[in-house]
Amino acid sequence: xxxxxxxAPSHPLVEPLDDWVLVQPTMEEEAVGRxxxxxxxxxxxxxxxIVLAVGSEVTxxxxxxxxxxxxxxxxxxxxxxxxxRRQHAVARVRDA
Numbered sequence: 001x002x003x004x005x006x007x008a009p010s011h012p013l014v015e016p017l018d019d020w021v022l023v024q025p026t027m028e029e030e031a032v033g034r035x036x037x038x039x040x041x042x043x044x045x046x047x048x049x050i051v052l053a054v055g056s057e058v059t060x061x062x063x064x065x066x067x068x069x070x071x072x073x074x075x076x077x078x079x080x081x082x083x084x085r086r087q088h089a090v091a092r093v094r095d096a
Contacts, residue, residue: 014077016055019086023049023069047071048093049082058086066093 016022026048046068051061061067073088 014053014081014083016053016058016083018055019057020055020083021051021058021061021067021069021086021089022053022081022083023067023074023089024052024081025049026066045071046090047074049084049089051089052081055086061086061089061092067091068093 014022047070049067049069051063051065051067053063054061067089068091069082069084070088070090074082074084076082
């Protein structure tokens with residue numbers, strides 16, 4: 001059995017490889033609270049997204065997780081979803 005099959009990706013045409021994550025940006029505005037970013041992070045803003053599928057090297061994120069990604073480091077696909085390397089998904093958003 002393919003290890004990705006157990007994660008049930010919801011995107012029929014794109015399967016992320018290695019350390020890539022497929023996300024769908026959300027339109028919701030949400031106050032995330034105080035977020036401390038590394039000093040060397042100078043480009044882009046953070047974008048709230050839902051994880052649709054993950055590559056085989058990503059073990060800590062799963063479809064359905066809500067994450068903050070560095071928007072300048074994403075690759076936008078025609079359907080509006082985006083591919084981003086795991087290292088640029090910088091935080092998981094949890095319900096309070």
